Amino acid sequence: MIEGEPFARPINVSIYYTELLAKKVTVNGKKIGRLRDLLIIETLRCPEVTHFVVHRSGKPTLTVPWEKVISIHNTTIEISPESLITYEREPGEEDMLLQQFILNKKVIDLEDHEIRLVYDLHLIINMFDKLLVFEVDFSKMAYLRRYRFKWLAEFIQSGRDEERTLVPWIDIQLLPPATGEEKRRFNIKTLKDKLSRMHPVDIAEIIEDMDQNQRAVVFSELDTSTASDALEEIDPSIQREIVSVLTREKAVAVIDEMTPGQAADVLEEIPFEEARDILETMTPDKAKKVRSILEKSEENILDYTTTRFIMLPPDAEVGTVRDEYARLARDKDVIMYLYIVDDSDILRGIVDIKELLQADDDATLIDIMVYEMITLTNESTLKDAAEEFTRYDFRALPVVDPDGKIIGVVPYRDIMKLRHHPPE
Structure with missing residues (x-):
């Protein structure tokens, strides 16, 4: 950059998030620290980067607005704040750190209906000078970059036609945070809406790949019809787990939605006391048919x-x-x-x-x-x-x-x- 000359960042410039991390941050060419993370806000299509978080050894952390970033080079990020003191602050609880929010987290690939692990993120600068999280990278190459083996990734990739696995942000869906994770915002309604448009078999496969706490959160939020259809397709051992964490009202509603045969299949997999309590709360006609099937299942072959x-x-x-x-x-x-x-x-x-x-x-x-x-x-x-x-x-x-x-x-x-x- 030539001092005094107006700066205009080029549009459609792209960079990988893991390549940004730990870059030197400079002011007028002088190093002041290293990039620790990015702050983002969620927008309708993809997250927007609002601040660069800069670690400074022995000095307060800087949280610098994206507008103050002049340029990004191979090894450095140049910023131009009026005063460093103005931006001395640690990110607060209300801030969304990109690393905590998505990196190394499991997400749903809505295109393939699979749960995958995020290794890297592809960022772009659009025509409105916004830095956006544009794509998610699940590839082995991304894994190697993530752990600072970029040279190995490039070596493996050389001479190959295989492309990196890049999925647009709009085609992925975050999962609820697991117990013990740092608090982060999560829109369960968005997940619920996206899952409800999938086939029950696909929903079942996704739920089976979640951890126990995520299953409980997601299944509790699904509408009764969707939850009922999905539960029929889920592995019996996981059926037991799901029914046990649902409220009695939700469990009865979901099982009552099934055909008698399907309801009997599910109730056979859960403890007798739980099955009995659910049967006593179901609609009488449906409960009678389910009991008939359950009794028949114990008949001698x-x-x-x-x-x-x-x-x-x-x-x-x-x-x-x-x-x-x-x-x-x-x-x-x-x-x-x-x-x-x-x-x-x-x-x-x-x-x-x-x-x-x-x-x-x-x-x-x-x-x-x-x-x-x-x-x-x-x-x-x-x-x-x-x-x-x-x-x-x-x-x-x-x-x-x-x-x-x-x-x-x-x-x-x-x-x-x-x-x-x-x-x-």
């Missing part, structure tokens, strides 16, 4: 088994079984699996019909059968069966007695249909 399935000996030849399959499958309820048994009907293995069709004609069933099997027992409940079907995605499950003898098979459709289509 033998009431839902069929004996109309295909049993064959281990030494049966694949070609012969394939030729006779149409006859074997006639009038059977389960035809997609062959159950391989010995002379005492002890279950030894299972063959999927697809494996039978792909095997050589001269192979025997013992050559292609699966030995490691998921089975139910004669003491298993409807709930046990539903959990196994959900976990393993089988189309049927065999039921065996204590000696391993097959006594029936449970089709997937007969169990899972009960859980999702309860009686009206």
Whole structure:
């Protein structure tokens, strides 16, 4: 800068926040300290930088308005205050420090519906001479810059076409501060509005990635319909946690919004006392249907088994079984699996019909059968069966007695249909 010459900062100049930190701050070319942080205010589209916070060794901190910043060079920031004493002050509680506000914080990437960690921020000077937080950087390159390994970032990036992961500020959403974090302003209404426009599956994935306190804050603020739809999609272990921290009124409203089958699925995952209290407060008709399903879930699985399935000996030849399959499958309820048994009907293995069709004609069933099997027992409940079907995605499950003898098979459709289509 030439002294006495009017200064006009160029527009659309950009810089990364982590490259600004710790730069020397000078007045008339003389170092007075180093940049410690930036103060910002939130605007409709993206935060605006209002002050530069300057650390001075052994002297009071300076909080200098952006208008007093003359230029930003590779290693220095030149300021031109009328008097340094005028700007001697520490940022107060009402001030928003950019580092505390966003850097190294988890945010929602609204475009990808993911929670990500902010490593850096991209700042620009717009045509109105405002310094704005324009984009958020989640990339590995940003991580390296953040921890002063810019040289390594540049080395890795050299010769590659991969671009940095820059997401516009308007496409990210802050999360509520976790307990123990320094106090900062947070607009829960904005988060609530943005989440309510997402698909319940996306909301569920986002909430699962939050910490416990953030889940409680966010879920409590969602409208009943959105909260109900999202809760259905959330992992059962997290369902328990969420329901336990909701007010009783909110928990009842959310679960009462579900179908009886979905409500039963959630209530099965929480402690009995809590489930009972919620049922007693739900609308009577809905509560009656949910109780019916919950009671049914404890019924013995033998009431839902069929004996109309295909049993064959281990030494049966694949070609012969394939030729006779149409006859074997006639009038059977389960035809997609062959159950391989010995002379005492002890279950030894299972063959999927697809494996039978792909095997050589001269192979025997013992050559292609699966030995490691998921089975139910004669003491298993409807709930046990539903959990196994959900976990393993089988189309049927065999039921065996204590000696391993097959006594029936449970089709997937007969169990899972009960859980999702309860009686009206």
